[in-house]
Amino acid sequence: MAFFMCxxxxxxxxxxxxxxxxxxxxxxxxxxxxxxxxxxxLGFPHLAAQPQLSIFYQLLQFRDxxxxxxxxxxxxATLSEQDMRDLAAHYASLPPPPxxxxxxxxxxxxxQQIAQQQYCSSCHGAQLQGQKHVxxxxxxxxxxxxxxxxxxxxxxxADMDGTMASAARSLTDEEIEAMAVYTRSLP
Ligand code: HEC
Ligand code: HEC
Numbered sequence: 647m648a649f650f651m652c653x654x655x656x657x658x659x660x661x662x663x664x665x666x667x668x669x670x671x672x673x674x675x676x677x678x679x680x681x682x683x684x685x686x687x688l689g690f691p692h693l694a695a696q697p698q699l700s701i702f703y704q705l706l707q708f709r710d711x712x713x714x715x716x717x718x719x720x721x722x723a724t725l726s727e728q729d730m731r732d733l734a735a736h737y738a739s740l741p742p743p744p745x746x747x748x749x750x751x752x753x754x755x756x757x758q759q760i761a762q763q764q765y766c767s768s769c770h771g772a773q774l775q776g777q778k779h780v781x782x783x784x785x786x787x788x789x790x791x792x793x794x795x796x797x798x799x800x801x802x803x804a805d806m807d808g809t810m811a812s813a814a815r816s817l818t819d820e821e822i823e824a825m826a827v828y829t830r831s832l833p
Contacts, residue, residue, distance in 0.1 A: 650780035660728055663698065668736030670728055674721070683740045689789035690716070695742035697776040701734035703806065704781075712804060742775075746830040757828025760821050764813065774829055779806070784832035791826040 651705060672679075679685050683694030688803075708718040708722035709714040709730075725733070761767065761774070769780045776782030783791065797803035799822075817825075 660731065662736035664729040664765045665732070665735040665739045668732035668734070671733055671737055675678045675766075676735070678716070679737075683737045684743045686742045689787060689793060691790045692743040692786055693724045693737040694740040695785075695786070696737055697778060698734040698738040698778055698781045701737055702730050703779050704731040705733070707806065715757065715796065716801070742782070743831065745785050746788070749827050749831065753824050753827045754831055757824035757826070761825055761828060764817075766813070766825075769809065769813075774832055783829040786829060788826035791829060792822055795822045795826075
């Protein structure tokens with residue numbers, strides 16, 4: 647315990663997150679996540695307007711190899727925690743991805759109904775805008791949404807505290823696809 651306290655005491659104090667510094671550091675990320683945090687690549691996640699803590703925690707999970715995918719483990723390994731905080735502050739400050747309107751109205755309605763029945767908003771926020779460490783779903787790429795939810799359901803993506811895995815466990819592919827069409831339509 648004494649050793650633990652000592653070790654904690656020796657952690658260098660971090661400067662406050664700096665969105666301006668984060669913007670410069672985000673040059674590394676733009677090819678895949680877009681200049682404004684809205685990716686032009688199919689199935690790549692939008693980062694714009696994601697909660698700061700969520701981005702930071704996901705980067706830590708990639709760095710520690712607890713989450714893998716898209717080469718992000720290698721990229722996160724090159725970042726300091728200060729870099730991660732600055733990047734998170736930058737992306738969190740950007741305007742959200744534009745909602746994808748249109749599509750199958752019946753599917754959107756079905757997706758909304760399932761999301762309500764499953765209480766997705768109890769963690770992801772009333773408008774599914776994300777909060778604290780919980781990611782934003784509104785406006786997210788539907789291909790990315792489907793892939794991640796399948797991985798969370800199967801355990802291929804381990805989540806930090808298991809709450810999301812249990813939320814995903816009982817969902818069918820059809821339900822996941824309907825919710826993806828619904829969430830991408832949200833502003
Ligand atoms: C070569 C392309 C590429 C580059 C460069 C890249 N990323 Fe990623 N990133 C991805 C892909 C693909 C994923 C989805 C990974 C998966 O399938 O789980 C991802 C996922 C993420 C996530 C998780 C998003 C979520 O909603 O959970 C964060 C946060 C992230 N990247 C931040 C960054 C930051 C910050 C940088 C720059 C330092 C960066 N990425 C550079 C391709 C890239
Ligand atoms: C008990 C809280 C909770 C509930 C309820 C919940 N989630 Fe989550 N969700 C989370 C957390 C926390 C994460 C981040 C997981 C991680 O990587 O550790 C997450 C991650 C996700 C992701 C991945 C997003 C990304 O950017 O990578 C999707 C998609 C998702 N949730 C969809 C849903 C849907 C759809 C529902 C309703 C069926 C739902 N969640 C219900 C807490 C919850």
